[in-house]
Amino acid sequence: MNTQKQSGSAHVIIIGILVVALLGALGFVFYQNFMAKKTDTTSSSTETMPKEQLKTARVALNSAIYALDYPSDWSEVIVPGAGNTNSVTITNPDKSVRVKMDVSSGGIGGACDSSSPLKLRFYNVYPQAVTKLNASTAYVVEAMTDAEGGGYNYKIGLTQDGGDTHAALGDSMCTVSYVGVASRLVLQNDTVTSPTIILTIDFPKLVNGDDTRVKEMQVVKDMIATDDYKAAIKTLESARKE
Numbered sequence: 001m002n003t004q005k006q007s008g009s010a011h012v013i014i015i016g017i018l019v020v021a022l023l024g025a026l027g028f029v030f031y032q033n034f035m036a037k038k039t040d041t042t043s044s045s046t047e048t049m050p051k052e053q054l055k056t057a058r059v060a061l062n063s064a065i066y067a068l069d070y071p072s073d074w075s076e077v078i079v080p081g082a083g084n085t086n087s088v089t090i091t092n093p094d095k096s097v098r099v100k101m102d103v104s105s106g107g108i109g110g111a112c113d114s115s116s117p118l119k120l121r122f123y124n125v126y127p128q129a130v131t132k133l134n135a136s137t138a139y140v141v142e143a144m145t146d147a148e149g150g151g152y153n154y155k156i157g158l159t160q161d162g163g164d165t166h167a168a169l170g171d172s173m174c175t176v177s178y179v180g181v182a183s184r185l186v187l188q189n190d191t192v193t194s195p196t197i198i199l200t201i202d203f204p205k206l207v208n209g210d211d212t213r214v215k216e217m218q219v220v221k222d223m224i225a226t227d228d229y230k231a232a233i234k235t236l237e238s239a240r241k242e
Helices: 002-048 217-224 227-237
Strands: 054-061 064-071 075-082 085-091 098-104 120-125 138-146 152-160 181-183 186-188 191-194 196-202
Touching (some): 054 098, 098 227, 120 217, 138 217, 138 227
Antiparallel strands (some): 075 085, 085 098, 098 196, 120 138, 152 196, 181 196, 186 191
């Protein structure tokens, strides 16, 4: 009898140990698959949560307000009432990257000579569509063309969807003549329902007096690779009518 009781007790003890071991293993698996993953996710979110503080520049025309968001350490200069155009210029701290927005009740003048031998040599369209500025869609376009007398001209700006957003290398420079025209003038019974909006990025330190040409495309490409330029792109893509 004693032998049977001892054997039974041993079985109970063994079963108890196995149960405890099983519970411990299940607890470890639960921690690894749920708690640890939750901790990792929280850590990742914390790293991406902080956002750069932004300021908003606003330009008013005919009781409508047009806005851009820009980094808080950049400077803003508003130029109101220059003829029929109101403007704002936003510049990074070292004044190497500049964003400019002109809002006007006038049309776009000038013409491009399509017979010119000057060609499009660099071209890029950003995929982010801007839809809150007017009734149409616009995209940021980067373009460099041959310049008269040698070198290259560059144009970067928010551009209303059309021929300028569907160009190709080797096209006439006229193909991208309206890069930076984010909104075209629309009139209804002589009332402006959508103004002309010019939204551009340029690099003031590349200017040589009144000559805006660059000798090599690489100097522009180097500026395009900077963090401040990327911030300027985000500023253009934030353009909207409030």
